[in-house]
Amino acid sequence: MERSGPGVADTASPSLRVVENEAIKLGLLDDFIGYYLRLAYEEAFQDFTQELGADSLKPGSFALLSLIVENPGITQTELSRAAGRDKSSVTTALRLLEDDGLIERRRLPDDRRSYASEVTAKGQAVYGRIAAKAKIHSDRLETIVGADDKNALLRVLKTLIVSLRQRER
Amino acid sequence: MERSGPGVADTASPSLRVVENEAIKLGLLDDFIGYYLRLAYEEAFQDFTQELGADSLKPGSFALLSLIVENPGITQTELSRAAGRDKSSVTTALRLLEDDGLIERRRLPDDRRSYASEVTAKGQAVYGRIAAKAKIHSDRLETIVGADDKNALLRVLKTLIVSLRQRER
């Protein structure tokens, strides 16, 4: 990210005013990362959803489908950890994907408790279309913040996630 | 944020692996801001919640209470815009705050359709405690990412929010 000059970080910020709001004071909120993370997530998600249009896929489903495409045969417990969701949530979401014919599951012969998920031909096709739209969406975000800031943003977000998760334990 | 050297942004990233996960490939997801925004929001929120402990206040309520403390007499429509929630959601959340005795509402004499919200003495006290805990939480996040990156993160998030909101219209 581009550095703001010393001491000018705040004043250099775009005037959020929460929306384009008159003169609402944010107080504590103005410095509260979680507040902006939530708003930014919501806006980004909505932008992606609009881009998807008819290929609508729930946010959780998109993450799962990507993980399955990238890691054929991944088990549900692995998906659960990777997506940061409970295994019961994964079960629910996977059933929807399976009902739509986008993925298939088969039992693992070496551990018959586990199910390996695979993308189907149809799922691959849908994923291809979604991937193209995801790229458009990603490019738009990158245009907004700039390539350097985008990479830095990802890096900082990952640092936050990893550190906070480690702290939980 | 500290710049990574040219071309090393990715490799310089902390190895997220989604958690500390073996070797799950993220594919598209690895470059997908929305994915990390969601995970980061969830982790940050959970950290804040744990810090709050008994003074638990819902995330939406915290934002509303802050806005009321900072903007005494703010109306519900203004709160709605500021918090990025529908007015019906604001109504529901305000009633909880009112039931808990943290805020009061009074009709505006000049426009009897509107209600002005004010924090009560009790609400002020609760807010004081929460503010102290919010500071602890914020300081922790700042320690994790560093002061420069924190300011840059806020700046980039605000840019994203503002730009995407403008685009919607």
Place this chain on the structure above:
DNA sequence: TATTGTTATACTCTATAACTATA
């Protein structure tokens, strides 16, 4: 005993739409 996945269930947060009252 521990783990994988399923199910039933419930919770949290939110929005939509129709409404009342005021303007």
Place this chain on the structure above:
DNA sequence: TATAGTTATAGAGTATAACAATA
């Protein structure tokens, strides 16, 4: 007619807990 706020309701998206099958 338009706006502020309320209400009833529904919907995402998720987790908890108890469970069956397997290890």
